[in-house]
Amino acid sequence: xxxxxxxxDAGREYRLDxxxxxxxxxxxxxxxxxxxxxxxxxxxxxxxTLMHLLGGLDRPTSGRLLLGGRDVSSLSAAELARQRNQVxxxxxxxxHLLTRTSARxxxxxxxxxxxxxxxxxxxxxxxxxxxxxxxxxxxxxPNQLSGGEQQRVAIARAxxxxxxxxxxxxxxxxxxxxxxxxxxxxxxxxxxxxxxxxAVVTHDRQIAARARRQITMRDGVIVSERANP
Amino acid sequence: MxxxxxxxxxxxxxxxxxxxxxLTMLGVVIGxxxxxxxxxxxxxxxxxxxxxxxxxxxxxxxxxxGRVDFGSAPTLSRMSLSDVDAITRIVGDRNRVAVSLxxxxxxxxxxxxxxxxxxxxLETTPRVFVRNIGKGAYLSxxxxxxxxxxxxxxxxxxxxxxxxxxxxxxQVTIAGVRFRVVGVFAPIGQSLGVDRDDEVHIPVTxxxxxxxxxxxxxxxxxxxxxxxxxxxGARIVAELRDRHPDTEFSAVTQEQILGVLGNILGVLTGVLxxxxxxxxxxxxxxxxxxxLVSVHERTREIGLRKAVxxxxxxxxxxxxxxxxxxxxxxxxxxxxxxxGAAQIVAALTPVPSLVTGWSIALAFGVSAFVGIVFGVVxxxxxGRLDPVVALRSE
Numbered sequence: 001x002x003x004x005x006x007x008x009d010a011g012r013e014y015r016l017d018x019x020x021x022x023x024x025x026x027x028x029x030x031x032x033x034x035x036x037x038x039x040x041x042x043x044x045x046x047x048x049t050l051m052h053l054l055g056g057l058d059r060p061t062s063g064r065l066l067l068g069g070r071d072v073s074s075l076s077a078a079e080l081a082r083q084r085n086q087v088x089x090x091x092x093x094x095x096h097l098l099t100r101t102s103a104r105x106x107x108x109x110x111x112x113x114x115x116x117x118x119x120x121x122x123x124x125x126x127x128x129x130x131x132x133x134x135x136x137x138x139x140x141x142p143n144q145l146s147g148g149e150q151q152r153v154a155i156a157r158a159x160x161x162x163x164x165x166x167x168x169x170x171x172x173x174x175x176x177x178x179x180x181x182x183x184x185x186x187x188x189x190x191x192x193x194x195x196x197x198x199a200v201v202t203h204d205r206q207i208a209a210r211a212r213r214q215i216t217m218r219d220g221v222i223v224s225e226r227a228n229p
Numbered sequence: 230m231x232x233x234x235x236x237x238x239x240x241x242x243x244x245x246x247x248x249x250x251x252l253t254m255l256g257v258v259i260g261x262x263x264x265x266x267x268x269x270x271x272x273x274x275x276x277x278x279x280x281x282x283x284x285x286x287x288x289x290x291x292x293x294x295g296r297v298d299f300g301s302a303p304t305l306s307r308m309s310l311s312d313v314d315a316i317t318r319i320v321g322d323r324n325r326v327a328v329s330l331x332x333x334x335x336x337x338x339x340x341x342x343x344x345x346x347x348x349x350x351l352e353t354t355p356r357v358f359v360r361n362i363g364k365g366a367y368l369s370x371x372x373x374x375x376x377x378x379x380x381x382x383x384x385x386x387x388x389x390x391x392x393x394x395x396x397x398x399x400q401v402t403i404a405g406v407r408f409r410v411v412g413v414f415a416p417i418g419q420s421l422g423v424d425r426d427d428e429v430h431i432p433v434t435x436x437x438x439x440x441x442x443x444x445x446x447x448x449x450x451x452x453x454x455x456x457x458x459x460x461x462g463a464r465i466v467a468e469l470r471d472r473h474p475d476t477e478f479s480a481v482t483q484e485q486i487l488g489v490l491g492n493i494l495g496v497l498t499g500v501l502x503x504x505x506x507x508x509x510x511x512x513x514x515x516x517x518x519x520x521l522v523s524v525h526e527r528t529r530e531i532g533l534r535k536a537v538x539x540x541x542x543x544x545x546x547x548x549x550x551x552x553x554x555x556x557x558x559x560x561x562x563x564x565x566x567x568x569g570a571a572q573i574v575a576a577l578t579p580v581p582s583l584v585t586g587w588s589i590a591l592a593f594g595v596s597a598f599v600g601i602v603f604g605v606v607x608x609x610x611x612g613r614l615d616p617v618v619a620l621r622s623e
Contacts, residue, residue: 057536057616078540085538096533096620100245110537112234157537 002069003030004087004164004197005054010063012049023049025220026063031165035197036188038208041217048169050217051201055167056084068164085113089158089196091187093170095150097142097157103129104138107156114161128156132186148179155186165197166190172207184210235543239550242527250555253519256512257559257599258566261592263505265567268588270574271498273581278490282483286358288455290462290480292316292448292469307473308445310433313351315472316448316465325451327357330436330444336429337402338390345386346428347403349436349445357451365397365412368432372411376434380408384416385426403429404439450480458482509595513556517603520552524611531611532619545612552604553597560596564589 012024024046031037031054041047052058056067059080065072068087072080090096097106107125116124129138132152142150151171158166168187172180184200184207191198200211208214209228216224243250294307310328317326330349335342352368354360360367363384372379380401387396387410396410408431417425437443450465452458462480469478524531531544571582 052617055536057620078542081535081538081540081543084536090536092620096529096536098530098533101241109534112238113534113538113540113543115231115234118237161538 003032003066004035004068006030006064006066007050007053007060008064008066010053010060010065012046012053012058013061022220024053024060027220027222028063029054029215029222029225031197031199033164033197034191034195035165035199035213036191036211037199037213037215038211039199039201039215039217040203040205040208042203045217046220047201047217049220051167051169051199054165054199055088055090056080081113085110085161087164089161089163089166091151091154091158091166091168091171093173095142095147095154095174097150097153099142102139102141103134103145103153103156106142106153107160109157110161124160125156128160129153131159132156146179147175148182151175151179151183152186155183155190159190159196163196165199168198168200170202171200172202172204232546235546235550236554238547239554242547242551243554246523249519249523253516253555254559254562256515257509257556257596258512258563260505260509260512261560261563261596262565262567262570263508264502264592264595265564265584265588266570266574266582267501267505268498269567269571269582269584270580271494271501272585272588273571273575273583275491275494275498276583277581278494279487282487282490284359285483286451288452288458289357289483290450290452290458290465291482291486292450292462292465292478292480294476294478307476308448308469308478309443310437310445312469312472313445313448315468316450319464319468320450320461323351324353324356325453327351327354327449327451328433328445329447329449330433330440330442331446332436332440334404334429336386336390338399341390343386343389345383347436347439348428348430349433349440350430351433354430357449360417361415363413363415364395365410367412368430373432373434376432376438378406378408378435379411379431381412381414381430382410383414383426383428385424386429387413403431406439506595509599512559513599513603516552516555516600517607519555520548520604520607521610523551524548524607524614527611528614528619528622531614532616532622535614535616536620541612544614545608548608548611549601549604552608553600556596556600556603557593560593563596564592567592 007027007029010024010027011022013020013022027050039047039050053060053065056072059065059072067083070083072083075083098109104122104125107129108121111121111124126138129135132155134149134152134156137145137149142153145153166187171187172183175183187198187200188210190196200207202208211228213225213227215222313326313328317323320326328351332347333344334347335344350368352370352373355362355367367381368379380403382396390396390401391399396413399410401408401410414426433445450461452461462482466478466480534544568584571584574580575582
């Protein structure tokens with residue numbers, strides 16, 4: 001099986017005042033279709049940098065990044081944007097919803113950049129919102145929704161393009177434990193029922209323990225990779 | 230993303246912050262309305278002057294002492310009726326020659342009196358200039374030849390002195406001398422700032438006696454056609470110089486008067502439009518500034534859009550369209566306000582306004598252009614934002 005997203009011996013350096021600071025060194029990781037993995041590690045361990053690479057928001061300064069089977073070093077910025085749109089669905093800790101825009105139009109946003117017509121976009125958005133249990137909230141704006149509901153809108157937005165992988169960066173970090181549990185359960189259901197790969201970045205050991213694979217990072221390298229029982 | 234989609238996204242973004250969009254537009258609105266209004270007033274003034282000069286009559290030569298050079302001091306008039314006779318011989322037709330000798334005098338009827346412009350003229354005046362008689366008749370040749378004390382009143386003079394009564398046949402006193410009214414002009418309005426209904430015509434010979442002078446102030450000749458204007462003018466000037474070697478004379482055509490006035494107005498309109506253009510430029514800088522602030526404020530939105538698949542050019546296009554929308558909507562509002570302001574000015578002052586198609590097209594084009602020019606930098610900056618940095622920003 002080909003990995004939906006893979007990094008091979010990937011490094012990422014940042015230049016600060018002429019000094020190069022490595023954030024990631026020689027990381028190799030593949031996310032297979034239907035995978036469920038957790039990436040854990042302390043702050044500054046490089047897990048967010050790895051997440052950005054896996055999502056195609058950034059490019060490695062050494063090694064390779066394969067997105068949907070294509071080496072991103074050969075892609076232009078526009079082609080990389082297209083790959084992001086088709087392969088990846090992002091879920092962020094702080095939701096990143098457009099504040100003055102309804103839940104329906106927030107969810108439909110990625111389809112604009114895919115060239116889907118407005119009526120079709122809205123129909124798809126409503127279907128996905130129904131799937132995440134927000135059929136009654138399609139016309140609401142983010143400030144009219146609870147934190148858990150906002151994150152479910154964000155999940156619907158990630159899902160609307162039918163991506164191969166959902167990348168969730170601390171998806172429960174801004175939620176109380178009950179809403180956090182509901183959001184995580186929803187992600188797991190989607191992983192199980194739709195076969196969409198799920199990668200969750202977290203520093204919560206309990207959440208990490210629920211994934212099938214657990215990757216631990218420290219100082220820009222993967223220090224352990226193990227299957228959970 | 231299609232262009233139509235980019236427009237929709239841009240409109241949504243502008244609607245989301247209405248107050249800021251409105252304030253940003255304001256600079257463009259003021260600039261465009263100022264341009265439209267000032268150009269309209271300039272064009273209206275020019276048209277008014279053209280109509281008035283042409284309304285005097287066609288193929289006219291105005292002969293005056295001195296050089297036509299709006300800055301030089303006028304010389305003392307040296308023309309007399311014998312000069313007029315000499316010019317009439319050159320022209321070959323007395324009906325094509327008109328003269329004037331003017332003075333401000335008090336005209337009295339009973340207890341009513343009026344200070345007005347009294348012109349000594351030949352009976353040919355209505356044939357040279359466009360002047361219509363409302364009541365009675367104009368002066369006759371024998372009135373001129375025999376220096377009769379008869380007068381033709383301007384319509385506003387007649388109204389002031391006689392009210393609704395018919396003045397023809399009545400007596401008026403001009404500078405203490407009794408005159409009989411033989412006619413009243415039909416109303417004609419203003420010409421070059423002079424109220425031409427506020428004047429009285431009397432025979433030039435009578436006027437010379439009344440004002441105790443031999444002089445004639447000005448002379449006008451109606452050429453048979455346009456082509457003979459210049460040669461005729463040259464011959465008249467040459468004749469006058471022969472007769473008065475110490476004085477300059479000039480013969481000017483209506484085109485020359487229009488040319489001089491048009492140049493003055495053109496420069497004035499140009500300066501005003503340039504000032505208005507500067508305010509439009511300042512409006513454009515305002516748009517650019519607000520767009521930069523907007524890009525900065527919406528960094529997270531840009532990051533998110535990029536994360537879900539927006540290409541750099543999708544983002545740049547969205548911001549560019551926002552800028553162009555701001556300036557073109559501002560431009561349309563400005564055009565409407567400018568037309569309104571020009572009409573208010575036209576209603577409240579004697580200066581008419583003429584809204585021309587080209588000034589509207591120019592104002593609209595310039596405002597769209599300003600949007601593009603001042604939108605490009607913010608748009609490019611937005612398009613180039615690094616999504617990782619953008620998503621992390623607060």
